Amino acid sequence: xxxxxxxxxxxxxxxxxxxxxxxxxxCSGTCPAYAEMExxxxxxxxxxxxxxxxxxxxxQSLYRCLACMACVERCPRSVEPAKLVEAVRxxxxxxxxxxxxxPDDIPQKLDAELPQQAIVAAxxxxxx
Amino acid sequence: MRYSYYPGCTLxxxxxxxxxxxxxxxxxxxxxLEELPEWQCCGAVYPLAKDEIATRLSAVRALMSARDxxxxxxxxxxxxxNVLKQTNEALKAxxxxxxxxxxxxxxxxxxxxxxxxxHYLELLRDExxxxxxxxxxxxxxxxxxxxxxxxCLLLRPSAVMALDDPxxxxxxxxFIRALGAEPVAYGRRNECCGAYVTLEDRAQAEKxxxxxxxxAADAGAETIVTACPLCLYNLKNSAGGLPVRYxxxxxxxxxxxxxxx
Ligand code: SF4
Ligand code: SF4
Numbered sequence: 491x492x493x494x495x496x497x498x499x500x501x502x503x504x505x506x507x508x509x510x511x512x513x514x515x516x517c518s519g520t521c522p523a524y525a526e527m528e529x530x531x532x533x534x535x536x537x538x539x540x541x542x543x544x545x546x547x548x549x550q551s552l553y554r555c556l557a558c559m560a561c562v563e564r565c566p567r568s569v570e571p572a573k574l575v576e577a578v579r580x581x582x583x584x585x586x587x588x589x590x591x592x593p594d595d596i597p598q599k600l601d602a603e604l605p606q607q608a609i610v611a612a613x614x615x616x617x618x
Numbered sequence: 619m620r621y622s623y624y625p626g627c628t629l630x631x632x633x634x635x636x637x638x639x640x641x642x643x644x645x646x647x648x649x650x651l652e653e654l655p656e657w658q659c660c661g662a663v664y665p666l667a668k669d670e671i672a673t674r675l676s677a678v679r680a681l682m683s684a685r686d687x688x689x690x691x692x693x694x695x696x697x698x699x700n701v702l703k704q705t706n707e708a709l710k711a712x713x714x715x716x717x718x719x720x721x722x723x724x725x726x727x728x729x730x731x732x733x734x735x736x737h738y739l740e741l742l743r744d745e746x747x748x749x750x751x752x753x754x755x756x757x758x759x760x761x762x763x764x765x766x767x768x769x770c771l772l773l774r775p776s777a778v779m780a781l782d783d784p785x786x787x788x789x790x791x792x793f794i795r796a797l798g799a800e801p802v803a804y805g806r807r808n809e810c811c812g813a814y815v816t817l818e819d820r821a822q823a824e825k826x827x828x829x830x831x832x833x834a835a836d837a838g839a840e841t842i843v844t845a846c847p848l849c850l851y852n853l854k855n856s857a858g859g860l861p862v863r864y865x866x867x868x869x870x871x872x873x874x875x876x877x878x879x
Contacts (some may be wrong), residue, residue, distance in 0.1 A: 492807070502668070502669070503667045503668060504666070504667065504668065505667075505668035505670055522809060522810045522812075522826050523815075526819070526822050553815075553818050553819075554682065554815065554818075554819070556770075556810045556812065556813045556814075556815055556826070557663060557666065557770075557813065557844060558770040558809075558810035558813065559770055559773070559774035559775050560770070560774070560810065562774065562775050563773075563774045563775060563776060563784050572666060573666045573667070574668055575664040577666075577667055580667055583724065586694070587684045587830040591818070596817075599817050603632065603851055603854070603855070604632070604816075604851060605628045605631075605632045605633060605847035605848050605850075605851050606627045606628045606631055606632060607626075607627065607628040607662045607695070607697055607847055607848050608662075608813075608814050608816060608848050608851065609817070610627070610659060610661065610662035610663075611662040611697070611813065611814035611848070612814040612818065613666070614661055614662060614663050614673065615663060615814055616818065
């Protein structure tokens with residue numbers, strides 16, 4: 491797929507509009523995963539706008555997002571960066587055989603206290 | 619007053635105290651929580667993609683069932699409530715989603731977001747009233763310094779959740795005060811605990827959680843309270859050193875109905 495098609499797909503899946511971004515960086519400033527991300531939220535928004543989706547699809551940043559909605563809440567332009575992160579991640583994991591985490595990975599991660607909610611959430615975010 | 623009640627999977631397993639004391643406390647406060655006759659896992663996280671339909675259906679079924687019972691739907695798990703409320707508001711706002719969901723579920727009466735979904739804290743604040751809660755407190759938690767932890771899911775996105783001011787909330791502090799304890803003000807009460815990333819990268823989640831517990835400890839808290847089982851897990855495992863309990867455990871203790879109290 492060419493860059494424009496990939497961008498349109500991300501915009502369509504997310505329902506968010508990266509064009510509204512004014513590059514203030516507030517989303518990245520508030521992001522709790524900032525230190526763990528190769529591409530931070532403001533950069534992700536700009537890359538989506540440019541159609542630079544392929545490097546994003548290869549990045550571990552997609553799996554660092556906590557869906558905490560801080561960027562969504564605090565963006566002065568209502569860009570909703572978290573929705574773009576999710577859309578790019580879905581573009582990856584919806585591919586055949588492309589789950590980032592699957593039920594087979596879970597047993598080794600279990601401990602006696604882990605709530606079921608965590609497992610369901612991780613499988614939803616990292617697989618299909 | 620009777621309410622429909624959605625417990626959620628985790629409250630049937632790891633978080634039994636959150637569930638049990640929610641029900642017992644409600645009875646003591648004159649509210650009856652009646653579990654929905656049939657319900658499924660809400661999916662734990664609200665799907666952020668516009669085109670996800672199947673992953674929203676279990677929440678729609680729960681909401682529809684409450685509508686059909688003609689009652690307000692109460693949920694105490696912050697994550698379940700977030701999913702239910704966001705799904706409900708999306709169905710009100712998005713005609714395309716509404717059409718697809720109804721086409722798929724084919725209910726007798728199409729669903730368009732008629733249910734009213736509230737969190738247990740809203741039940742206490744808006745239906746029963748914290749003033750009334752305070753009157754029923756038999757065992758005031760005098761002198762206890764408690765940090766209310768909101769996390770993300772109770773508050774955000776605030777345009778949808780509409781539970782409290784997202785940056786300066788007060789419902790947990792008012793709750794703590796109603797129980798006779800002293801709420802502790804601290805900076806990180808509405809920052810993320812690390813959530814499901816604990817399964818992807820435990821160190822990242824622990825780092826987030828540790829900052830929160832540290833922030834509460836520095837402000838002089840002796841206990842943290844939350845309404846979310848995953849927040850409780852992450853905060854407890856962060857080696858921050860403070861005990862973390864469910865809001866309903868504290869409520870039951872103050873009402874004098876906690877077992878062994
Ligand atoms: S906060 Fe919003 S406007 Fe600012 S850089 Fe991030 S997405 Fe763009
Ligand atoms: S939702 Fe994701 S990208 Fe946005 S602030 Fe939270 S962790 Fe960062």
